[in-house]
Amino acid sequence: MFLHRIHLDPRCREARRDLSDPYQLHSTLCRVFSAPDNRCPEGEFLWRLEPxxxxxxxxxxxxxxxxxxxxxxxxxxxxLANADSAIDLKERLKLESLKVGQRFRFRLRANPCVTYDGKRLGLLQTDEQEAWLERKGKQHGFSLPQLAPFDFSEAPQKRIDVRISQEQMLRGKQHTGNGIRIYSVLYDGILIVTESDNFRTALENGIGHGKVMGLGLLSVIPIA
Structure with a gap:
């Protein structure tokens, strides 16, 4: 499993098109991992546009x-303006020897949502977005530290210590002409490993929906 940090040249017309349409950007990246006229293997890569x-x-x-x-x-x-050297995540993160209790700084751009009447609805309230991430943590082998309460005069309201930013509606257009709309937010914070195997799977496969639109990549940095 390899991590690549690349920069696009905004002077290039095709790069500007891809930056404005996540679906097109995903299609361009598919050409990097598959031969011409071949379908890109499902789950071959995850990606995220950084702030x-x-x-x-x-x-x-x-x-x-x-x-x-x-x-x-x-x-x-x-x-492509430039590309940094690839990082071997299996070696860098010591994925084969993950331990319960390990702490990582993380970033995740994701689609916090619920399914209602067969449709996915984006969660717009902060408490809903935090609760979604907590549920995903339990599912994928990690927990999130609690935020210390500021007011001790009343029963403290439990909140996780995570920063949520860049709430936006991503829009793309498929090659058939059909439009795609998916709500996204950017999570930054600290997580604690609770189940090594599930956490490793989350790192490999991503979290949540909308991976073709640049969502789901859980990137982490170990905390000494």
Whole structure:
């Protein structure tokens, strides 16, 4: 499992198109991991558009993949401004020896939602978004530390210590012309491993819906 940090050149027309349409960006990345005219293997990679840019202002994208990419497969000159050396996550995170109680800083762009009457509805309230992440943590082998209460005069309201930002509706257009809309938020915080196998699976496969729109990638940094 490899992690790649790349920057796109906003002067490139195709790069600007991809940055404005997550579905198209996913399609472009598929060409990096599959031969021409071949279907990209399902679950081959996860990706996320980051809030940060490089010093030149080029947008940053994290890509996590099972195989090494062939960036020339994009087929567009100037699309890629630069790419950092790949990181072997199995080695860097010591995935084979994960232990209960380990702490990591994490980032996750995800689609907090509930299914009602066969439709997925985005959760817009902060407490709902936090509760969604707590449920996903229990499902995927991690917990989140509680936020210390500020007011001790009343029964404290339990809140997890997580920062939620960049709430937005992502829009894309499929090759058939059908539109895609999916609500997303960016989570940043600290997590604690509670089940090693489930946590490892979450790192490998992502969390939640909308992976084709750049959601679901759980990226972590160990805390000493």
């Amino acid at each position: 940060e840019t490089d010093p030149a202002g080029s947008p940053r994208i994290l890509v996590q993949s099972k195989a090494m990419p062939n960036w020339a497969g994009v087929g567009v000159q100037g699309w």
